[in-house]
Amino acid sequence: MATEYGGRPWRHAAPSYGGQPPNRARRGSQRWFAAIAALVLGVAGLAVALTGIAFQLLPRQFSAEQQRQITDWEVGKRWRTMPAGTIFPASLHYELSSALGVDLNLQLTADRIGIASQASCAAATDPAAVGAVLARHGCEAMLRATYVDGTDTYVITVGVAAMPGSAQVNAAKRELAGVVGGSNGAGVRTVPVAGSPAALFTDSRRQLSASFAAGPYLVFYAIGYTDGRPSVPVSADHYADSEMTFAGAGVAQAVASEVGKSVPPPTCPGTPGC
Known part of the structure; x- marks a missing residue:
């Protein structure tokens, strides 16, 4: 219904000033x-x-494979940077096993007789049985030294094979299982030293040989008698076999404990590559 204003109808329902145009x-x-x-x-x-x-400011996180590679690099550079006399100390201590019926706290000593010049892995091991396997897995060099035990009864040559990494060490070790220390006595070649108790220690006089992994290194040892007796099946004599095994392994592990010593897991900051 229209609204009246001044007697005239109001033609709009709302004043024109009621809002903005739509x-x-x-x-x-x-x-x-x-x-x-x-x-x-x-x-x-x-x-x-x-x-x-x-995220960029947070410490970098390494995968398990990256951690292994960094650790291998840190430990694997030691053979180039450590002095020979540090890798092969003048004297080493090792313990005998209770299998020999002796006190585990008894420490025996082995003295270094000589250090060989750095050699290729093929030249420092039995080339066909061992050297070829090491070369196939990238062995870079072999470091060797010869020790004599405190009684001048046993002579031990320790060899440290520098490999590209622990993966190559494990692969080579699998291939060498049953070869090193087998019936042919294959392993690291001896380092005889003229004018010393180790003068007669040649490859044919190796009584026992073995190897084990130490990070990016494959560590070998060969042990024999200082009197130059030829290789005999010492396994037939339990006491002699055990005593020689623990003497050879003890000296080699003492060497490995320095050059192959583990490092803390890589973390950022502080690790190269962070």
């Missing part, structure tokens, strides 16, 4: 929503950027 109101709403959307996107972008920066 199109202007719509444009204002669009600008408002665009501003809100831009603000939201900006905050989201800032959050992503800050997250990326935070």
Whole structure:
């Protein structure tokens, strides 16, 4: 129903000044929503950027394989940087096993007689049985020294084969199982020293041979008698077999404990590559 004003009908339901035109109101709403959307996107972008920066500032995490490679590198460089007299100390201590019926706290001593020049792995081992396997797995060099026990009864040559890493060491060790120390006595070649108790220690006089892993190194030993007796089946004599085994292994493990000593797991900061 129309409204009367001054005796004339009011033709509009509402005054023309009651609000903004519809199109202007719509444009204002669009600008408002665009501003809100831009603000939201900006905050989201800032959050992503800050997250990326935070991850970059966090200490680097190494996978198990990366940790192994870094550890191998740290330990594996020692054969190049450590003096020969540090790798092969002038005197070593080792313990005998209770299998011999002796006190485990009894420490025996072995004295170094001589250090050989660095050699290739093929030249310092039995080439067909051992050297070829080491070469196939990337052996870089063999370091050797000869020791005599405190009673001048046994002579031991210790060999440290420098390999590219522990994976190559384990692969070579698997291939050499049953070869080193087998019936042919294959293993590290002896280092006789003229004018010493080790003068007669030649390859044909090796009584026992063995090898074991020490990080990126494969450590060998060969043991015999100082009196130059030829190789005999010492396994038939339990006491002699045990005594020679623990003497040879004890001296070799004492060498390995220095050059193959483990290092703490790599962490950042502090590790190369961080």
